[in-house]
Amino acid sequence: MSKTTFSDKEIKILQKNPNVQRVSSLAITYSDDFFKNKFMNEYLVGKLPRQIFEENGFDIDIIGMKRIETSAYRWKRAYEKDGLIGLSDTRKTASGRPLERKLSQAEIIERQDARIKLLEGQVELLKKLEMTERRLLNAGQNLETSKVFQLIYETIEQNQFKQMTKYFCKRLGVSRSGYYSFLKATDSRFEREQRDLETKEIILKAFNRRGYKKGSRSIKMILKNEFDINLSRKKIQRIMNKYKIVCPHRKSNPYKKIAKATKEHQVVSNKLNREFKQGVPGKVLLTDITYLPYNGKHMAYLSAIKDASTNELLAYHVSDRITLDIATKTIDKLMKNKKTSLDSKAFIHSDQGSHYTSQRYQKLLKKHGLGQSMSRRGNCWDNAPMESFFGHLKDEVDYQSCKTLEELKVKINHYMVYYNNYRYQWNLEKMTPIQYRNHLLAS
Known part of the structure; x- marks a missing residue:
């Protein structure tokens, strides 16, 4: 028995607890059938006595830790010795001497059930x-x-x-x-997570800038040039990996087939030899044609001319036919482009496709004073920057969702303006093609 006594108010509080059988100012009797059994169940799987009492509605300040510890020790000893029977309250029936009378059949059944x-x-x-x-x-x-x-x-x-x-x-x-x-470290992890979420929002601004998704290098350049925010590429890549911000990856084009040159067509030598960056705007001009499927079953074709030194797109033409006109009209647009200043030694480099080996196309180049160069047969690396541009365009422009050819042309026009004026490139000293062209002309 604990020396702590209960006041009348505390007795009334304890009497309201269903786990209490009776209580006086000096003692408290707990329910054998429920509370003691439940206590042993939960105590044996690791719960602390104090927690068990609290979860069953007992006020620790009223009961007292000494009474809880004593009860837990007494019940544990009794259970280890006599099992469930040892948990029964024998204070009214026992006199300190062993029980000599035999239990009745009903008492035995009742205790076994318990x-x-x-x-x-x-x-x-x-x-x-x-x-x-x-x-x-x-x-x-x-x-x-x-x-x-x-x-x-x-x-x-x-x-x-x-x-x-x-x-x-x-x-x-x-x-x-x-x-x-x-x-x-829970608090510090939470703070770090909050900082990462803030950085994520900053990165997403650059990632979705002007409607085109970008990689870590483009994001770094946009943040630096347009938001005056300097983040390392490693941090940008870590945040992108953490929050699954995925940059589109180029896939091989299953429709890419280069027309074979016929006997009537003339192949010229490769005068470029992969020397793409010659530091002279308007000298090395790369060209090629790519396929643009749209609206499920329709096909369009894009012919483009790119300045190898600045990566600027100088002329392009979109058509639903892949006739020779798509190549010649691109040359016509190049020569009509007043913003373009070609070098006196300018030449067009292409693959050995039938458009570029045709006599009509070659005569057109000579008419405008343009030289000509061709890749080796079946060697796409000889015109790699042009292939790379088409790959980026197909990653970043949702051309397949276009319903009409006119809608496709509008998207291509928007992308060309974006690419030349707003798409920063790592290999151009982190400038856009227009900025880099002006940089070369000024140097």
Whole structure:
């Protein structure tokens, strides 16, 4: 019996608790059938006595920790000695001497039923622990250590397990001291996560700038040039990987087929030899034709001329036919472009497609004083910058959703303006093609 006494007010509070059988100023009797059985069930799977009392509606300040510890010790000893029968309150019937009379049949059945209920409760709790442990082991496979720590913490909190941290850490192969360090660092992790979310929003502004998705290099240049924000590429890549911000990747074009030159067509030598960056705007002009399928079953074709030194698109033509006119009209647009100033030694470099080997096309170049160069047969690397441009265009322009050829032309026009004026490029000293052209002319 504890020396602490209960006041009348405290007695009234305790009497309202369904787990209390009776209470006086000096003593309290708990329910044998429910509370003591439940206490042992939960105590045996790791809960602390104080937690069990609190969860069952007892005010610790009224009961007192000494009374709780004494009761827990007494019930544990009694249960270990006599099982469920040992939990029965014998203070009214026992006089300190062993009970000599035999139990009646009804008493034996009643006590056995109670023992069965207690064992069933223990089995259910053990099943719950076993299922929880199995889920932990399955979920913890191939996870980062921090994720395993988070998994252990959530499991313990959700199931109100106590004194199970060491066991779970051992089962999942992580350090218990590391787990507690993980819990202590919760605030700093939260702050770091908030900073990453803020950086993510900044990156998304550049990622979706002008409607075209970009990679880490383009994002870095846009943030520097247009937002005056300096982020390292490693940080940009880390945030993009963390939040699944995916830059489009070029895929091989299954429709890419270069027409074979006929005997009547003349192939010229490769005078460029992959010397694309000659530092002279308007000298090395690359050209090619690509396929643009749209609206499910329709096909359009894009012919373009690109300045190899500045990456600027000088002329282009979109058509629904791949006749020779698509190449010649592109040359006509090049010569009519007043913003373009060609070098006196300017020449057009292309593949050996039938458009470029035709006599009509070659005569047109001579008429305008343009030289001609061709890639080696079947060697796409000889015209790699042009192939690269078409790849970027197909990644960044949603041309397949266009319903009409006119709609497709509008999208291509918008992209050409964006590419020349707003798309910063790493290899152009982080300038746009127009800026880099002016830079070369001024130097």
